[in-house]
Amino acid sequence: MELLPTxxxxxxxxxxxxxxxxxxxxxGVGMLMKGFARNNTERRVLLNTIGPVWDGNEVWLLTAGGxxxxxxxxxxxxxxxxxxxxxxxxxxxxxxxxxAFEYRGKVDNPRWRARWDWAISLGSxxxxxxxxxxxxxxxxxxxxxxxxxxxxxxxxxxxxxxVLGGLAVVGFSLLHGLAFLALKTDGDVRHRARxxxxxxxxxxxxxxxxxxxxxxxxxGEAWTVAAVAAAVVAAVLAWNFARTGAEGRAFLxxxxxxxxxxxxxxxxxxxxxxxxxxxxxxxxxxxxASSSDYTLGLMTxxxxxxxxxxxxxxxxxxxxxxxxxxGDHIPEAHSFLPxxxxxxxxxxx
Amino acid sequence: MDALEIARWQFGITTVYHFMMVPLTIGLGLVxxxxxxxxxxxxxxxxxxxTKFWGKLFLINFIMGVATGIVxxxxxxxxxxxxxxxxGDVFGAPLAMEALLAFFVESTFLGLWIFGWKQLKxxxxxxxxxxxxxxSVFSAYFIIVANSWMQHPVGVEMIDxxxxxxxxxxxxxxxxxxxxxPHTIFGALxxxxxxxxxxxxYHLWRRRHDGIDTxxxxxxVVPGESAxxxxxxxDHAVWIRSLRIGAVVAMISFAGTAITGDLQGKLMFxxxxxxxxxxxxxxxxxxxxxxxxxxxxxxxxxDDIVAVIEVPGILSFLAKGDFTTEVKGVNxxxxxxxxxxxxxxxxxxxxxxxxxxxxxxxxxxxxxxxGFRMMIGFGGLAAVAALAALWLTRNGTVPASRGLMRLAVFxxxxxxxxxxxGWIFTEMGRQPFVVAPNPDPSGIDQVFMFTAAAVSxxxxxxxxxxxxxxxxxxxxxxxxxxxxxxxxYIRGGVAAAMPELAHAPADENEDATPKGxxxxxxxxxxLAFAY
Numbered sequence: 001m002e003l004l005p006t007x008x009x010x011x012x013x014x015x016x017x018x019x020x021x022x023x024x025x026x027x028g029v030g031m032l033m034k035g036f037a038r039n040n041t042e043r044r045v046l047l048n049t050i051g052p053v054w055d056g057n058e059v060w061l062l063t064a065g066g067x068x069x070x071x072x073x074x075x076x077x078x079x080x081x082x083x084x085x086x087x088x089x090x091x092x093x094x095x096x097x098x099x100a101f102e103y104r105g106k107v108d109n110p111r112w113r114a115r116w117d118w119a120i121s122l123g124s125x126x127x128x129x130x131x132x133x134x135x136x137x138x139x140x141x142x143x144x145x146x147x148x149x150x151x152x153x154x155x156x157x158x159x160x161x162x163v164l165g166g167l168a169v170v171g172f173s174l175l176h177g178l179a180f181l182a183l184k185t186d187g188d189v190r191h192r193a194r195x196x197x198x199x200x201x202x203x204x205x206x207x208x209x210x211x212x213x214x215x216x217x218x219x220g221e222a223w224t225v226a227a228v229a230a231a232v233v234a235a236v237l238a239w240n241f242a243r244t245g246a247e248g249r250a251f252l253x254x255x256x257x258x259x260x261x262x263x264x265x266x267x268x269x270x271x272x273x274x275x276x277x278x279x280x281x282x283x284x285x286x287x288x289a290s291s292s293d294y295t296l297g298l299m300t301x302x303x304x305x306x307x308x309x310x311x312x313x314x315x316x317x318x319x320x321x322x323x324x325x326x327g328d329h330i331p332e333a334h335s336f337l338p339x340x341x342x343x344x345x346x347x348x349x
Numbered sequence: 350m351d352a353l354e355i356a357r358w359q360f361g362i363t364t365v366y367h368f369m370m371v372p373l374t375i376g377l378g379l380v381x382x383x384x385x386x387x388x389x390x391x392x393x394x395x396x397x398x399x400t401k402f403w404g405k406l407f408l409i410n411f412i413m414g415v416a417t418g419i420v421x422x423x424x425x426x427x428x429x430x431x432x433x434x435x436x437g438d439v440f441g442a443p444l445a446m447e448a449l450l451a452f453f454v455e456s457t458f459l460g461l462w463i464f465g466w467k468q469l470k471x472x473x474x475x476x477x478x479x480x481x482x483x484x485s486v487f488s489a490y491f492i493i494v495a496n497s498w499m500q501h502p503v504g505v506e507m508i509d510x511x512x513x514x515x516x517x518x519x520x521x522x523x524x525x526x527x528x529x530x531p532h533t534i535f536g537a538l539x540x541x542x543x544x545x546x547x548x549x550x551y552h553l554w555r556r557r558h559d560g561i562d563t564x565x566x567x568x569x570v571v572p573g574e575s576a577x578x579x580x581x582x583x584d585h586a587v588w589i590r591s592l593r594i595g596a597v598v599a600m601i602s603f604a605g606t607a608i609t610g611d612l613q614g615k616l617m618f619x620x621x622x623x624x625x626x627x628x629x630x631x632x633x634x635x636x637x638x639x640x641x642x643x644x645x646x647x648x649x650x651x652d653d654i655v656a657v658i659e660v661p662g663i664l665s666f667l668a669k670g671d672f673t674t675e676v677k678g679v680n681x682x683x684x685x686x687x688x689x690x691x692x693x694x695x696x697x698x699x700x701x702x703x704x705x706x707x708x709x710x711x712x713x714x715x716x717x718x719x720g721f722r723m724m725i726g727f728g729g730l731a732a733v734a735a736l737a738a739l740w741l742t743r744n745g746t747v748p749a750s751r752g753l754m755r756l757a758v759f760x761x762x763x764x765x766x767x768x769x770x771g772w773i774f775t776e777m778g779r780q781p782f783v784v785a786p787n788p789d790p791s792g793i794d795q796v797f798m799f800t801a802a803a804v805s806x807x808x809x810x811x812x813x814x815x816x817x818x819x820x821x822x823x824x825x826x827x828x829x830x831x832x833x834x835x836x837x838y839i840r841g842g843v844a845a846a847m848p849e850l851a852h853a854p855a856d857e858n859e860d861a862t863p864k865g866x867x868x869x870x871x872x873x874x875x876l877a878f879a880y
Contacts, residue, residue, distance in 0.1 A: 044879060044880060047879075047880040048876060048879050048880055051460070051463075051464055051879070051880045052460040052461065052463065052464040052465070053457075053460055054460075055415060055457075055460055056453060056456045056457040056460055058415075058419075058456070059448060059452045059453045059456050059457075061419070062418075062419060062422055062448040062452055063445065063448040063449050063452070063453070065422055065423065065426075065448075066422060066441065066444040066445035066446075066447065066448040066449070067445045067449075069422075069425065069426065069433065069437060069440075069441035069444055069445065070437070070441030070442045070444065070445035071441070071445075072437075073433055073434055073436075073437020073441055074434055074437070076425075076426045076433055076437065076441070077426050077430035077431070077433040077434045077437070077805075078430065079426070080423060080425075080426025080427045080430065080433075081426060081427055081430035081805040081807055081808050082807060083427075084427050084428075084805075084808050084812045084813075084816070085812060085815065085816075087423055087427055088427075088815070088816045088819060088820075091419060091420050091423060091820075092819060092820075092823055094416065094419055095416040095417065095420070095823060095827070096823075098412055098415055098416040099412055099413065099416050099827060099830075101412070101880060102408065102409065102411075102412035102880075103409075103412070103830065105879070105880050106409070106834055106837075106838070107834070107837070145807075147806065148430075148434070149430070149805070149806045149807030150807040150808075151807070153809070154811065154812045291437060291438045291441065292438050292508075292513045292514065294513070294514055294515060294517075295438050295439070295441075295442055295513075295514050298442060298514070298517050299442060299445060302446055302449065302450070303449065306446075306449040306450050306453075307449070310449065310453045310457075313453075313454075313457055313458070314453070314457055317457055317460060317461055320461060320465060320468050320469065321464060321465075321468065325876075328874060328875075329874055329875055329876050329879070330875070330876065330879055331875045331876060331879050
């Protein structure tokens with residue numbers, strides 16, 4: 001087993017876990033804009049819990065993608081090209097969602113807001129599903145030929161694992177979003193979020209548990225099976241903490257569940273990074289898909305400097321905006337008169 | 350169109366579009382950071398208003414750059430998997446570093462700046478903006494390092510048919526990148542300069558038009574007040590200062606792009622001689638620079654092109670810094686390229702139906718010739734306009750002419766055009782290569798890749814067409830939305846970015862003075878900024 005490629009496999013697993021941990025709750029909060037939030041003030045409370053941080057969270061996705069390109073170019077090339085259409089859907093969802101955050105409040109008009117609300121909630125749902133499907137498939141396999149290219153047409157990637165992975169990330173994100181809202185808001189939203197969390201936890205964690213267990217059956221090892229068991233304990237703890245009103249502990253327990261679940265999934269997949277369902281000889285592995293030791297060494301140095309810094313200043317951001325948000329904190333929406341009449345650019349006075 | 354052509358159109362459209370937003374983000378970010386620094390130092394209300402107004406427009410635009418940037422990173426793997434496999438060992442590293450060392454900084458500290466007006470001490474709040482802006486400059490550096498490696502591969506060895514990085518220092522200090530980075534930053538500042546100039550001109554013109562500002566007996570402006578929130582005397586200072594900052598930035602950045610562009614040109618004559626020859630439509634060896642060439646630029650044998658106006662010596666000056674060195678033309682370069690890199694694409698399945706075809710070494714000359722001239726033309730035009738603007742506003746306001754106002758507003762587009770033309774020129778001028786060979790004899794001239802070999806073999810033309818259509822439509826819709834919002838907030842003036850002006854204009858300064866503030870004040874419970 002080679003050292004540097006293994007380190008980078010772990011690094012990429014860490015980046016994906018960081019992405020799911022951080023963007024997980026803002027995807028969940030985004031989905032909850034419809035169905036959970038009851039009026040415009042509640043929607044704005046939801047948005048402002050993630051307002052200062054969602055963009056920084058999304059960079060974890062870009063970093064996971066970029067690190068995969070740098071450390072395992074063959075994994076990156078095969079996975080992204082095989083999943084062409086689902087990733088297109090993820091891109092469009094993320095584009096609309098990002099623009100919606102910024103533009104929703106820029107015009108004081110209910111129809112305008114309603115459209116962007118749909119963009120946020122559908123965008124969050126589809127992005128979570130697509131990323132989940134991609135992650136599910138990279139652990140369970142795609143119909144790849146000897147060159148690593150997809151055989152069988154644009155939809156050959158489709159399988160039960162794609163759906164399972166998609167639902168896993170959607171379910172986890174929703175639950176994580178509820179835990180985050182219980183922790184970051186006050187008043188009615190806070191209590192409702194906690195109530196929903198307790199009630200929905202078993203359902204929402206079912207798909208991710210299904211994914212983790214399937215991987216144990218496919219290629220599990222003793223320690224990854226133990227991680228699954230520990231993850232179940234963490235989920236039960238999260239449920240119990242939420243029930244008794246310990247929102248911070250519930251959030252952290254759910255985070256621990258993710259860490260353990262993710263470790264069990266990536267650990268069981270190792271050393272294969274992307275299996276071929278056509279022929280095991282075509283599997284992309286930690287050793288045959290990686291960059292040279294020189295490049296991996298360089299990236300290791302950069303990551304050892306960069307990643308702790310990122311964690312430090314992102315943690316500081318959460319500290320700066322640590323206060324709970326409630327309806328009382330939301331400023332009035334302001335409509336403004338144009339200082340200048342629209343006709344100014346018209347041909348004549 | 351086959352898969353390759355669709356993939357190229359998609360990359361072109363998404364990149365040019367992304368690079369509409371990016372230069373405004375980089376340039377305006379730097380300008381807003383400078384303005385907020387001036388407010389921090391002087392405490393003068395016009396600087397606060399400028400920070401808020403230009404900051405608002407900055408954010409409306411910034412988000413579009415973020416949203417369209419993700420497409421760029423995913424696209425390499427999705428549509429260009431063979432390219433990604435070939436270059437991954439060296440090209441992936443700057444992309445990963447861009448995310449890890451630049452995007453995190455940019456997004457996190459910008460979030461702190463947007464939402465942190467009350468939570469952070471003024472100096473720290475200002476520092477957050479500077480850190481975010483410096484992050485965006487670093488992101489430009491990393492992505493240009495990656496792009497420059499495609500123009501001029503260095504720091505690698507061919508091992509098992511793939512370039513493997515052996516010298517990171519060479520890759521990250523590639524001379525192509527070292528001149529392209531400042532060229533790009535100056536290009537971004539040119540966009541910001543014209544943006545400030547045009548919009549400030551419009552507001553000054555409107556203040557005169559509405560009779561708020563008048564001219565005194567000495568011909569100097571007499572700023573006035575109006576009942577509309579935000580349109581007081583300070584408002585005049587906001588716009589005249591913005592206009593002058595914009596004009597100065599536009600002129601400095603044109604000088605910067607000219608100097609760095611000249612250095613780039615000289616490197617390009619060495620590194621990609623065909624690209625420069627095609628930029629000049631210079632068919633035959635010589636020293637003359639074409640001011641106007643007519644004839645069929647698209648013809649591949651070059652014989653139909655007639656240089657109508659040609660200045661002897663200038664081409665040599667651009668290439669070598671003297672007036673006599675013969676510069677190789679397209680015709681002699683073709684033979685050299687054929688000898689070095691082959692006459693036909695290899696019979697390799699990777700080239701699909703293009704396997705065995707003759708290689709076309711001359712880029713599309715209509716694009717390179719006119720792209721090069723549009724870049725310089727639009728850039729120069731903006732600089733001349735900026736100089737004229739300073740002269741025309743010497744009495745403290747703009748002339749009452751509506752036509753001049755429109756010219757200033759539409760002039761905002763010129764540096765955007767120059768940026769787009771420059772990138773289209775340099776990317777299409779590199780064809781037929783996606784990774785251009787490095788002709789330096791000491792170098793690694795077997796490290797190159799034809800664009801025809803780069804596309805994803807497993808992805809169908811139908812999939813590519815789907816994404817081309819979807820992304821183009823989404824981008825077009827969002828462009829309309831962005832421009833509408835920008836126009837709305839531009840028309841709204843400072844009051845649109847500072848609702849507090851409408852509610853309590855007298856408190857404006859007291860409420861947000863850099864030295865005052867702090868927790869415990871009434872109204873502190875409401876967020877300073879909220880979505």
